[in-house]
Amino acid sequence: MFIPSEVEQISLPLDNVKEKLEPMEPNQDYIDAFQLESELMDSPPLPNSTIYTDVNVVPEHEKGELEHSISNLEGEIAGLKRKERLLDKKRREALNKILDIKGSIRVFCRVRPFLLSDRRRIHEPISIGLEKVVVKSVGIRKEYRYDKVFHQAATQEDVFVEVEPILRSALDGHNVCILAYGQTGTGKTFTMDGTNNQAGIIPRAIEELFRQASLDNSSITFSMSMLEVYMGNLRDLLAPKVASRTYEVAAKCLNIQTDPKGMVEVEGLTQVQIPDTAKAKWWYAKGRRARSTSWTNVNETSSRSHCLMRITISRHGDDSKAKAQVSKLWMVDLGGSERLLKTGATGQTMDEGRAINLSLSALGDVIAALRRKRGHVPYRNSKLTQILKDSLGHSSKVLMLVHISPCEEDVGETICSLSFANRARAIETYRDLTEDINMQRQKRILELEVEMREAEEECQKVRYQVHKAEFLLSENRELLSTTYHVPDDKENAPLSPKEDYKEVNSTSQVTDKGIRRNMTSPFPRFMTSTVASRQRQSAAEKLIVGRARSLRSATRSSLQFSASQSFSYSEFRFRAILKESNRKSRYGETKPRLPESPKCNVPEMKMASLPRSKTVISSDPNLRTTLSRHRRRMSDLI
Numbered sequence: 001m002f003i004p005s006e007v008e009q010i011s012l013p014l015d016n017v018k019e020k021l022e023p024m025e026p027n028q029d030y031i032d033a034f035q036l037e038s039e040l041m042d043s044p045p046l047p048n049s050t051i052y053t054d055v056n057v058v059p060e061h062e063k064g065e066l067e068h069s070i071s072n073l074e075g076e077i078a079g080l081k082r083k084e085r086l087l088d089k090k091r092r093e094a095l096n097k098i099l100d101i102k103g104s105i106r107v108f109c110r111v112r113p114f115l116l117s118d119r120r121r122i123h124e125p126i127s128i129g130l131e132k133v134v135v136k137s138v139g140i141r142k143e144y145r146y147d148k149v150f151h152q153a154a155t156q157e158d159v160f161v162e163v164e165p166i167l168r169s170a171l172d173g174h175n176v177c178i179l180a181y182g183q184t185g186t187g188k189t190f191t192m193d194g195t196n197n198q199a200g201i202i203p204r205a206i207e208e209l210f211r212q213a214s215l216d217n218s219s220i221t222f223s224m225s226m227l228e229v230y231m232g233n234l235r236d237l238l239a240p241k242v243a244s245r246t247y248e249v250a251a252k253c254l255n256i257q258t259d260p261k262g263m264v265e266v267e268g269l270t271q272v273q274i275p276d277t278a279k280a281k282w283w284y285a286k287g288r289r290a291r292s293t294s295w296t297n298v299n300e301t302s303s304r305s306h307c308l309m310r311i312t313i314s315r316h317g318d319d320s321k322a323k324a325q326v327s328k329l330w331m332v333d334l335g336g337s338e339r340l341l342k343t344g345a346t347g348q349t350m351d352e353g354r355a356i357n358l359s360l361s362a363l364g365d366v367i368a369a370l371r372r373k374r375g376h377v378p379y380r381n382s383k384l385t386q387i388l389k390d391s392l393g394h395s396s397k398v399l400m401l402v403h404i405s406p407c408e409e410d411v412g413e414t415i416c417s418l419s420f421a422n423r424a425r426a427i428e429t430y431r432d433l434t435e436d437i438n439m440q441r442q443k444r445i446l447e448l449e450v451e452m453r454e455a456e457e458e459c460q461k462v463r464y465q466v467h468k469a470e471f472l473l474s475e476n477r478e479l480l481s482t483t484y485h486v487p488d489d490k491e492n493a494p495l496s497p498k499e500d501y502k503e504v505n506s507t508s509q510v511t512d513k514g515i516r517r518n519m520t521s522p523f524p525r526f527m528t529s530t531v532a533s534r535q536r537q538s539a540a541e542k543l544i545v546g547r548a549r550s551l552r553s554a555t556r557s558s559l560q561f562s563a564s565q566s567f568s569y570s571e572f573r574f575r576a577i578l579k580e581s582n583r584k585s586r587y588g589e590t591k592p593r594l595p596e597s598p599k600c601n602v603p604e605m606k607m608a609s610l611p612r613s614k615t616v617i618s619s620d621p622n623l624r625t626t627l628s629r630h631r632r633r634m635s636d637l638i
């Protein structure tokens with residue numbers, strides 16, 4: 001049994017207090033508590049009553065319960081995390097199977113709408129179905145099949161919805177490559193970058209990656225690099241200006257290296273950490289501005305190079321010492337495939353076009369070799385394919401978006417582009433499969449999609465439970481350490497009155513000249529508490545004891561915690577804190593943080609200087625402010 005170490009006779013407005021403090025509901029908002037405390041400070045004194053101001057006055061069995069609850073919660077969290085890992089594995093496997101059935105190289109086709117500058121004819125050469133493009137022109141009829149075809153009215157959102165699963169795959173640890181291919185002026189840059197009002201795949205992918213990462217319990221970090229393959233040379237788009245002024249200098253700095261495991265790295269390439277979407281978009285805009293463009297007959301701001309943007313994803317598991325799992329997401333806006341005569345290119349622009357065509361043909365050869373599962377894949381024929389080597393091969397996922405023009409005069413180019421994309425898709429085409437097998441394939445995909453969604457939903461629930469349990473655990477630990485902690489080492493031991501005084505004095509700007517000392521006390525008289533200040537402090541302390549009791553009762557009720565149960569007291573507080581932390585950052589802080597009072601800037605420097613029996617520390621920063629405010633008033637006077 002605990003014996004109260006200190007009992008004080010103080011005046012408190014008991015009627016008010018009883019009503020307001022004792023029935024404090026476990027889920028009462030901490031903000032209300034702050035207001036209530038202010039009200040109490042202003043209340044007139046009522047008849048005397050005895051209360052304990054020492055929070056150490058807590059029965060020993062409650063301490064045991066708290067410890068028991070902590071160990072229970074630790075066990076629960078470990079179990080929930082195991083469950084989460086299993087569900088995540090199930091989801092990944094389902095997604096992987098879906099992508100495998102669909103083919104690790106997928107090809108979509110997007111038809112650009114007519115522009116004002118286009119000559120529209122009554123006869124339109126392109127007609128499309130869900131997975132089919134038919135080109136009809138004088139004496140020609142060709143049909144091509146793709147995984148998905150986007151008609152002219154398809155929005156950026158429509159396209160992104162289809163791209164999303166492959167992003168998830170990148171987060172799961174696969175190397176992923178998204179390529180925008182097509183004739184100049186058919187909308188590659190529009191699809192990848194978009195405009196201010198119609199964001200393209202890259203800005204959306206950035207948002208989506210951060211959103212997905214914020215839901216994940218593993219710590220995921222992102223970094224970004226951007227480079228351009230221009231006339232067969234590499235150019236770092238994020239490098240400081242001086243370094244990239246001439247291509248010769250920049251090209252010399254960047255070396256493509258392959259490690260024994262086959263992972264490719266571009267030595268000397270700038271890689272920036274991107275902690276949030278805003279920073280990521282900032283760097284991306286910077287890289288885009290540095291890209292080489294020039295005017296051609298076909299497109300006013302034609303991209304004269306291949307622009308490669310890489311997001312490196314590092315996933316750290318629970319074990320902080322283990323090596324992070326790294327995957328790459330490449331998003332590539334290829335230079336326009338074009339007939340040089342048609343674009344009216346001469347001189348340097350013609351050379352640029354030639355270089356683009358050479359590297360595109362090398363890309364086609366690589367894809368063709370992969371399709372035939374040949375031993376030798378000619379990656380070395382261009383810088384583009386060397387860089388993408390580890391993201392084009394087996395076990396990586398490739399998405400090619402081929403862009404075509406709707407115009408009659410572009411039919412020749414359109415057929416070239418469609419044939420190129422068809423070669424890529426033919427790697428795993430199911431064209432030759434019977435209707436029956438195709439139906440079975442579709443059915444299996446649907447089943448796997450349901451399986452994946454269920455695992456994902458279940459996983460989200462478990463993650464939420466983990467967050468709640470972790471939150472409650474940290475609250476309990478804090479309560480245990482603040483309520484029962486008896487300092488035994490020199491550092492934590494209360495300062496002697498002499499040292500105490502020294503410490504307070506050292507923070508003061510005022511000299512002690514002229515201060516009349518009370519010989520029996522080490523403090524000047526004005527530093528000893530008055531009845532009014534004691535009263536205010538006691539009210540605040542009482543409030544804290546009430547909060548501590550509520551929290552203990554919440555702890556007791558959480559002993560039977562299970563994944564399906566909710567936490568009554570902590571639920572409200574947890575939600576408020578989660579909301580607060582989400583508002584500040586969508587990513588990065590998976591662990592809920594205690595809210596900080598904007599007024600709570602005062603360091604807790606004077607806590608140790610108070611006599612031990614009066615030291616009351618709350619886990620709630622708002623209440624901490626209250627006590628420190630009182631103490632600050634004291635120190636301000638020195």
Ligand SMILES: Nc1ncnc2c1ncn2[C@@H]1O[C@H](COP(=O)(O)OP(=O)(O)OP(=O)(O)O)[C@@H](O)[C@H]1O
Pocket residue numbers: 111112113115152182183184185186187188189190191299301302303304334335336337403
């Ligand atoms: N789906 C679309 N909806 C609306 N406008 C589009 C669409 N696709 C392309 N455009 C418009 O067509 C023009 C050319 O597009 P864009 O610059 O993206 O072509 P590109 O294929 O990247 O050309 P290049 O290879 O020369 O860089 C732009 O004005 C763009 O806004």
